[in-house]
Amino acid sequence: MWFGIEFKDGFVIYLAVTLGCLFGAMLFDEYRRERRQKWKVSEDRLGRCPDCGQPFIAERTLTSVLCPRCGRPCSVRKPRA
Numbered sequence: 103m104w105f106g107i108e109f110k111d112g113f114v115i116y117l118a119v120t121l122g123c124l125f126g127a128m129l130f131d132e133y134r135r136e137r138r139q140k141w142k143v144s145e146d147r148l149g150r151c152p153d154c155g156q157p158f159i160a161e162r163t164l165t166s167v168l169c170p171r172c173g174r175p176c177s178v179r180k181p182r183a
């Protein structure tokens with residue numbers, strides 16, 4: 103009788119811990135993916151005009167684009183190799 107109750111409790115705890123770990127791993131994976139996307143956008147595609155401060159999205163292959171607001175050529179940071 104005692105053994106049965108303890109076994110059931112242990113199983114419930116084991117199940118809860120396993121589900122908790124799975125849920126945590128899922129959250130961590132989602133968090134990592136989100137961070138990687140943000141990093142990619144800020145590093146490769148987001149430029150900012152040094153003259154008027156207008157931020158803009160630039161093509162990855164371009165190294166300089168015209169500012170959409172004042173028309174000045176702005177250099178875009180090169181993506182990391």
Ligand SMILES: [Zn+2]
Pocket residue numbers: 151152153154155156169170171172173174
């Ligand atoms: Zn500008």
